[in-house]
Amino acid sequence: MLKQRIQDDMKSAMKGGDKARLGVIRLLMAAIKQREVDERVELDDEQILAVLDKMVKQRRDSISQYEQAGRAELAEQEAFEITVLQDYLPEALSEDEISNMISEVIQATGATSLRDMGKVMGQLKPKMQGRADMGAVSALIKQKLGN
Incomplete structure (x- = not known):
């Protein structure tokens, strides 16, 4: 399509x-x-x-x-x-939406440290493809898992 x-x-x-x-x-x-x-x-x-x-x-x-x-x-x-x-990409996600999605996936996967980053990114990438800058998403995940 x-x-x-x-x-x-x-x-x-x-x-x-x-x-x-x-x-x-x-x-x-x-x-x-x-x-x-x-x-x-x-x-x-x-x-x-x-x-x-x-x-x-x-x-x-x-x-x-x-x-x-x-x-x-x-x-x-x-x-x-x-x-x-x-023009061909879906509507971009807001920062709040990205943050909420990251928090949900961290909770769902039970991620606790940076070692779990791959699990979190693996879940998020298909949902966010084309709707968010994955480099920025990666930085946010590191920030949340680093705490």
Whole structure:
């Protein structure tokens, strides 16, 4: 369903002459196709969200590197790409929602120390994929388990 929506958006960007948006959507489709070829499967929505999440993370990393190098125009391009990619991600979770989910999983798994971090992340990742920055989630889990 998500893949079809992306393909439809690509067609409308072509018809509308929106070259910048079209370029980002083509990058996304190429990443999806690459994974499908590599793994010899048709990606479902959850796997496509994982691809989207990875692409957004790569762009965030690039933005910080470009800003450090004083390349504002490249950072702006990456930021634009993030806005296009985020159109396909589910609504982001609020900080309170993330914190509550972490607390629930810590309680459910009986996690008590940083050694239990893998259990907690394993439970949270499928629920939060594409809806939260997993690096920030990881930091919050460390903070809660470190106490």
